[in-house]
Amino acid sequence: MRERLGIKGKPRWALAIDARKCINCKACIVACKAENGVPLGKFRNRINEEHGGSYPHLRASFEPEQCHHCASPSCVRVCPTGASYQRDDGLVLVHANDCIGCGYCIIACPYDARYFNPETRVVDKCTMCVHRVDAGREPACAETCPSRVRLFGDLHDGEGSLRHTLDSRRSQVKKEQTGNHPQLYYLL
Amino acid sequence: MPEPRWGWLIVLYLFLGGLSAGLFFVSALATYLQRGSGPAYPRLARVGALLAPWPLALGSALLVFDLGHWYRFYKLFVTFHWRSPMSIGAWLLAAFTGITLLSFWSWLPAATVGGWVRRLPRRLRFLRVLDAPWRETLRRPLAMLGFPVALGVGIYTGVLLGAVQARPFWNTNLVAQIFLFSAMSTGCALLILVLSLRRAGLEASEARLLFSLDIVLIVLEFFVVLPYLIHGALSPLAVREAIGLVMGGPFTVAFWVLFFTLGLLLPLVLELWEMRPVLLERQTFHPSRGLAAVSAVLVLFGGVVLRYVFVFAGQVSAFQ
Numbered sequence: 001m002r003e004r005l006g007i008k009g010k011p012r013w014a015l016a017i018d019a020r021k022c023i024n025c026k027a028c029i030v031a032c033k034a035e036n037g038v039p040l041g042k043f044r045n046r047i048n049e050e051h052g053g054s055y056p057h058l059r060a061s062f063e064p065e066q067c068h069h070c071a072s073p074s075c076v077r078v079c080p081t082g083a084s085y086q087r088d089d090g091l092v093l094v095h096a097n098d099c100i101g102c103g104y105c106i107i108a109c110p111y112d113a114r115y116f117n118p119e120t121r122v123v124d125k126c127t128m129c130v131h132r133v134d135a136g137r138e139p140a141c142a143e144t145c146p147s148r149v150r151l152f153g154d155l156h157d158g159e160g161s162l163r164h165t166l167d168s169r170r171s172q173v174k175k176e177q178t179g180n181h182p183q184l185y186y187l188l
Numbered sequence: 189m190p191e192p193r194w195g196w197l198i199v200l201y202l203f204l205g206g207l208s209a210g211l212f213f214v215s216a217l218a219t220y221l222q223r224g225s226g227p228a229y230p231r232l233a234r235v236g237a238l239l240a241p242w243p244l245a246l247g248s249a250l251l252v253f254d255l256g257h258w259y260r261f262y263k264l265f266v267t268f269h270w271r272s273p274m275s276i277g278a279w280l281l282a283a284f285t286g287i288t289l290l291s292f293w294s295w296l297p298a299a300t301v302g303g304w305v306r307r308l309p310r311r312l313r314f315l316r317v318l319d320a321p322w323r324e325t326l327r328r329p330l331a332m333l334g335f336p337v338a339l340g341v342g343i344y345t346g347v348l349l350g351a352v353q354a355r356p357f358w359n360t361n362l363v364a365q366i367f368l369f370s371a372m373s374t375g376c377a378l379l380i381l382v383l384s385l386r387r388a389g390l391e392a393s394e395a396r397l398l399f400s401l402d403i404v405l406i407v408l409e410f411f412v413v414l415p416y417l418i419h420g421a422l423s424p425l426a427v428r429e430a431i432g433l434v435m436g437g438p439f440t441v442a443f444w445v446l447f448f449t450l451g452l453l454l455p456l457v458l459e460l461w462e463m464r465p466v467l468l469e470r471q472t473f474h475p476s477r478g479l480a481a482v483s484a485v486l487v488l489f490g491g492v493v494l495r496y497v498f499v500f501a502g503q504v505s506a507f508q
Contacts, residue, residue, distance in 0.1 A: 074352070074353055078351065080264055099256070099260075101255045103193035104274050104348075106193045107194065107355065123256075175507045178353045178354055
């Protein structure tokens, strides 16, 4: 990881998601909207629902998803003005003042994680609550989750709980074939 | 995607940008084609150059108004990001706009420019430079310079869509070729339409060049569209599903009836029919204005539908 990202000594923030713990209460969505003032009808995170089977053998699975803060984010690559950028700690963010609102990044994201903010008229997305992370706290979605689905941490921190979890449990990432090197780890 | 981010403004821009590129391409070609010691198609070169800047001007305006903040478009021109096709395209468009406007000026009839300059108020007298006699000498260098830029403008829109790995409907280099040949073909078609609607009508030699060119371009388009479909149908599942959008999916009628049949096949048949005296070397060639105009309108219509299908179907397509 460290070699691939070419960063040494700095944190690399990421989330691990234990989707089997998710009860679809949507507290993460509410917390995100409250924390970040997300406009009505727009969301920075979501819970993908899947139902199947036939009575009485039924299943329902819930899988939270948000920006994957990819290691090779296609949204940053296609941005014509440099408004979309990635920090050294891996967070993919948007300089709202440099965004012209062309929407290319919204289309280029394989995870549909970005949206057009009708209030600011520029592109918006999950910031991993960068204001909280920089203050040493975890993102609102991770903090609020009653069943502790999300585990936030530093991939570079060998002693951290995120590194421990990902080292000791199998995990997978979504749509790896698009080459974005997504960093939202789904525990198996 | 929950809702398409790019809509009709983008569809029309992609069409109009290609149209300008095609017009300039034909005009530049005609500038260089000689018969004996003189230019072979002076009227095509002139009309093409006079028309070329305007579809793009309208298209660029649509593009700017599609932005979240239209006045921020200048931010495209204070940076350059070589990995973003849109950044490359913005600079190409700027260069192309400059070249087409200069070329427009160099082809304006002397009487028109002379008339304007004479009516200028005293304060604007310095604009008499617009009537400079040397402007005609710019025509050939501008045609040469603009040729690759026009091709770039014609192809970059397809590259822009193709460069998105997240959308399997677009993510192949063939989209760039389809857009390029379609752009050149619509440029030919608009010239056919404009000249056939003029009182003097279409000259046989001009019609022969334009129809030949358009037939070649439409055939090339066929031979890109068909590999695109075949390749797509034989690709990994995500691409096959994306191609399914036009093979039984919601864009099937638009693609096969409106684009493929009405916008590609029918104009090809009409133009071949028009050209049959030339092809069979029997009679002399008398282009019919009605047929020419109809085939040209169909090509232009096909160009719009092609972009509609690609813009909307592409945004629907995704990896599962």
